Amino acid sequence: MLEFANAKINIGLHIVGKRADGYHDLESIFYPVKVYDAIEIFPSEEYSMQVYNFDFPVGEDNLCSKAYHLLAHDFDLPLVKINLLKGIPVGAGLGGGSSDASHVLLMLNKQFNLHLNTQQLETYAAQLGADCPFFIRNKPVYATGIGTTFSDLDLDLSDKRLLIVKPPIHISTAEAYKSVAIRTGQVDLRQAIQLPIQEWKFHVRNDFEEGLFRAYPEIERLKAAFYDSGAVYAAMSGSGSAVFGIFDELPDLKELQKLGHVFSA
Template sequence: MNSIELKSRAKINLSIDVLGKREDGYHLVEMIMQTIDLYDIIRMIELETEDIVIKSNSSDIPLDDNNIVYKAVNLLKNKFNIKKGVEIFIEKNIPVAAGMAGGSSNAAAVLVGLNKIWGLNLSEIELQEIGLNLGADVPYCIAGKTALAEGIGEQLTYIKGLSEDANILICKPNLFVSTKKVYEGLDLKNIQERPDNKFLIKSLEDGDIKSVAENMVNVLETVTSKYHEEIKEIEAVMLECNALGSMMSGSGPTVFGLFENKNDALNGKEKLLQKYTQVYVVNSSEKGVEISG
């Protein structure tokens, strides 16, 4: 019986700009994504029946065909006429519905794992092309690293990322944010401040974390923070604890801060744990989906 275990990593955004909207409703973006060393563990066992069974330690995710992981299995089964099934256990560590691509990352891990278990021999690029059918973030999550994402998020240019000794404090408040509502609330004609992605890419190349932190911009934050004041409050705590910069990731509600000094990040974590449960200090990572062992 074939089985495999994989690490499925989260991402943060160092910038998000929204340039326009396509006729199909998708928004055109230009953003810098960075994988971090916070990951779910995906364990998969091949089944001789055609069943797709999903289990998890988390009650916050669906375990049926509403889960993107189920859709990922189905996609490969149909595309390659596979007559076997799989049992998947998702050990959730990435906060759910957080703007950190947790679901996309899980789907990415399933594609990588089944490619191995079912001997499909697809290249990373072929897997990314298939992954795009599941969501705009899935191709990025397969490879991870740091990338400038354009188009709807699927056109990836890999760039130098944060150094792995950068300390990242992450706090997910107990809020639900609808990505759809955030994008709908964005007035494209009146965006006051946009990220200078060329400058951010150069700062990353120069290893200048201070410059990166001070120039991060997420245009979606203006919308989300209007509904949820807590986002600004969390950023303020991080900045009080000497974060070089702090910003919301994705459409929220997760907030992260970049720190030069690990003790400052840990101090920020202690403060935030007085009010929030999902608080982490992590490093950046140059890996996406990783097969364990």
């Protein structure tokens, strides 16, 4: 079985509290985007996994392996070979690894007739990472809690052009959370996105930007370059380092291309 695992962007991200377990409560809008990894799973004589197009360990730490072993613990799964072709940049705030994990759960459920429903799959996904459950639903949602409680959202950007630029900076999510400031009393994102998109820049913010822009001024310059290129809204996604921009029309890519790898999403 071959499937494509898509990325996500966060449209607004408010960090509203810190919990006793060290995780943070947040408020965000998760939006699926058309940047993909490819995952192939097939029965094999031994379990193995191979990653193409990216250089990181493929051992038990890979989220695809973790997803397989999580289900293999509870179900009588055959041994499989997993091939992963990375297209989603890593350390970008685009949730690539999380999407891979959840797509492995979805694929194993389908391929081996496990009959798990969405709720059950989301519960398994939550054991693999805070971003994982979103990719089970994989449609625009308003997320709260640690990013795993969802309500559906009517947001459709399909008549816009969406560009994402990944600068040559890798940001660890855990590190980003260590220095993020908690802010309460912020605008409700569900209301903010009802405004015309041109006004989002005054109301829809990502709380990771302040600290990370200080540490990496290149990311702030990248966001400014999106506005210079005509974006109606631009922001860093998640804990960075990728920045996305929403355009009415496809802009001249020259300046953006100087600052990182450009993805049309």
